[in-house]
Amino acid sequence: xxxxxxxxxxxxxxxxxxxxxxxxxxxxxxxxxxxxxxxxxxxxxxxxxxxxxxxxxxxxxxxxxxxxxxxxxxxxxxxxxxxxxxxxxxxxxxxxxxxxxxxxxxxxxxxxxxxxxxxxxxxxxxxxxxxxxxxxxxxxxxxxx
Amino acid sequence: xxxxxxxxxxxxxxxxxxxxxxxxxxxxxxxxxxxxxxxxxxxxxxxxxxxxxxxxxxxxxxxxxxxxxxxxxxxxxxxxxxxxxxxxxxxxxxxxxxxxxxxxx
Numbered sequence: 001x002x003x004x005x006x007x008x009x010x011x012x013x014x015x016x017x018x019x020x021x022x023x024x025x026x027x028x029x030x031x032x033x034x035x036x037x038x039x040x041x042x043x044x045x046x047x048x049x050x051x052x053x054x055x056x057x058x059x060x061x062x063x064x065x066x067x068x069x070x071x072x073x074x075x076x077x078x079x080x081x082x083x084x085x086x087x088x089x090x091x092x093x094x095x096x097x098x099x100x101x102x103x104x105x106x107x108x109x110x111x112x113x114x115x116x117x118x119x120x121x122x123x124x125x126x127x128x129x130x131x132x133x134x135x136x137x138x139x140x141x142x143x144x145x
Numbered sequence: 146x147x148x149x150x151x152x153x154x155x156x157x158x159x160x161x162x163x164x165x166x167x168x169x170x171x172x173x174x175x176x177x178x179x180x181x182x183x184x185x186x187x188x189x190x191x192x193x194x195x196x197x198x199x200x201x202x203x204x205x206x207x208x209x210x211x212x213x214x215x216x217x218x219x220x221x222x223x224x225x226x227x228x229x230x231x232x233x234x235x236x237x238x239x240x241x242x243x244x245x246x247x248x249x250x
Contacts, residue, residue: 095232
């Protein structure tokens with residue numbers, strides 16, 4: 001993995017932390033592996049192959065108090081808004097990283113995006129995502145938790 | 146092998162989508178950049194634009210701080226987006242050639 005990609009990911013998390021958003025978000029998917037490295041520091045561990053997508057699970061969108069325009073927050077890093085297909089959920093795209101927002105799908109299945117106006121994005125609904133926080137691991141980075 | 150190809154294909158689709166998005170953002174930015182000219186002790190602004198291979202200076206006179214900031218930001222974003230767009234184009238070329246092998250993509 002390129003250093004710039006890792007640094008960019010950290011910068012995104014740092015900015016979300018500074019804006020007070022990170023506490024409402026859990027990093028899920030293949031990018032978790034990167035942070036498991038420090039968790040399994042004593043064991044022989046190599047992160048697996050991963051894509052550019054950084055999946056951010058918004059735990060409880062309604063619990064986010066203050067409004068933060070996340071696309072604007074990351075704009076000067078070179079992220080642009082991308083709407084995915086006919087579903088219209090938002091991805092923040094950069095040649096090194098693609099930031100996606102996920103929410104747990106509850107009730108009747110729907111392929112429509114879930115608007116999270118507190119963050120200025122449309123999140124993707126995923127079934128059974130609410131099971132993940134049961135095994136939540138908190139990692140502390142240089143400048144954010 | 147199939148898994149790797151799947152990942153590469155997904156990345157290619159992402160890059161193609163990204164290329165479109167950067168081109169869209171570039172098209173949205175205000176065209177040209179503002180320059181300041183000092184004529185007989187007075188400062189005037191001109192908008193410099195390229196039209197059909199020619200450089201045109203459009204008189205703007207005195208402009209507000211807001212407009213100056215708008216063009217300054219646009220200049221910065223244009224440079225940034227162009228750089229990132231060229232990165233995306235490189236990725237597309239690489240992914241296409243990696244996927245192609247001896248088969249048509």
